[in-house]
Amino acid sequence: MSAFNGSGEPGMAGQPDLDDLLAQMFGGMGGMGGMPGMGGMGGTPGGRPNKPRKSPSEEQDYEVSLEDLYKGKTVRFSSVKNIICGHCKGKGGKEKATAKKCSTCDGHGHKEVLQRMGQFVTQQTVICTTCSGEGSYFAPKDKCKKCKGTRTTEAKKILEIYIPRGAREGDRIVLEGEADQVPDQEPGDIVFKIIEEEHPVFTRAGSDLRATIDITLAESLTGFSRVVIKHLDGRGIELNHPLTAGAILSPGQVLKVPGEGMPMKRTDARGDLYLVVDVKFPDDKWKPTPEMLEKLKEILPKPNPPIKADTVDEVEYDPKGQMEDFGAQDGHDASAWEDEEDDGEPAQCAAQ
Numbered sequence: 001m002s003a004f005n006g007s008g009e010p011g012m013a014g015q016p017d018l019d020d021l022l023a024q025m026f027g028g029m030g031g032m033g034g035m036p037g038m039g040g041m042g043g044t045p046g047g048r049p050n051k052p053r054k055s056p057s058e059e060q061d062y063e064v065s066l067e068d069l070y071k072g073k074t075v076r077f078s079s080v081k082n083i084i085c086g087h088c089k090g091k092g093g094k095e096k097a098t099a100k101k102c103s104t105c106d107g108h109g110h111k112e113v114l115q116r117m118g119q120f121v122t123q124q125t126v127i128c129t130t131c132s133g134e135g136s137y138f139a140p141k142d143k144c145k146k147c148k149g150t151r152t153t154e155a156k157k158i159l160e161i162y163i164p165r166g167a168r169e170g171d172r173i174v175l176e177g178e179a180d181q182v183p184d185q186e187p188g189d190i191v192f193k194i195i196e197e198e199h200p201v202f203t204r205a206g207s208d209l210r211a212t213i214d215i216t217l218a219e220s221l222t223g224f225s226r227v228v229i230k231h232l233d234g235r236g237i238e239l240n241h242p243l244t245a246g247a248i249l250s251p252g253q254v255l256k257v258p259g260e261g262m263p264m265k266r267t268d269a270r271g272d273l274y275l276v277v278d279v280k281f282p283d284d285k286w287k288p289t290p291e292m293l294e295k296l297k298e299i300l301p302k303p304n305p306p307i308k309a310d311t312v313d314e315v316e317y318d319p320k321g322q323m324e325d326f327g328a329q330d331g332h333d334a335s336a337w338e339d340e341e342d343d344g345e346p347a348q349c350a351a352q
Helices: 018-025 066-071 217-222 290-299
Strands: 058-064 073-084 110-117 120-127 152-163 172-175 190-196 203-205 208-216 224-230 236-241 254-257 273-280
Antiparallel strands (some): 073 152, 172 190, 203 208, 224 236
């Protein structure tokens, strides 16, 4: 600090004023107290803040069906947005009219206000509401008849977006420069974020698809050749079972169909399709004759050897039991280990 000390010695008496130093460094803008234009707004101190180079982009979610993500789709829709007034070319006033300097902010477009925060009073920079941050405004008689001085007007436009095949949830489709126009700024973008709608048949994982197919018990044992599911593009997917003589399909078995999953973007490749087998057993409507049941016993595999036990109890059972009832007999506050005491009296210690 001795280089800044007029006396060559440390101490308050010889130190220059901080405001004077800042004035020399920044061309007379003054010290910290003279920097009202920097209050978080950027731009030239004491002047109007710098405006963003680009107006804000508009983002919104866009729900897309799995079918459209599989096949791809072009969507056209009508949009209403603000555009620069064509009558005054964004000036806001008549052709020969001159805007008046805003006296509220002295033409800066912003002003300093004091705000109390607890025990402290802080100075903040806010946009001038009189001139809407422009620093000037037109008298009512001089305003543009079309935009009424706002410098922009509403216009309807037909926009088009393309959803590529294989697009995924979270992908963004950007329409550059299609957001609301703001005077003296480059227009922002409209951004659509893809949200994948839930599908009643297929579940997606990356580029793969999963679905459940229903087959009868007879088909699982004897075979079939038929369409088991309708794909996202409307094609029927046909299976021939069994692939080898005598093979059966079990409940929960997974059949992998290569290349029938979702398309991969910018390639001709596709993921795989996983089909989970759900074997439908006969319901109450099936009424076999005793002769049919005897034939089934002869044909179907025999059960395992009987389980040996010293005592055998034949019990009754409910064929419509529900797993939701499992464990429900114990109350929340009951204890299976609670001791039973006569008349609710506590147990007494035996005499020694």
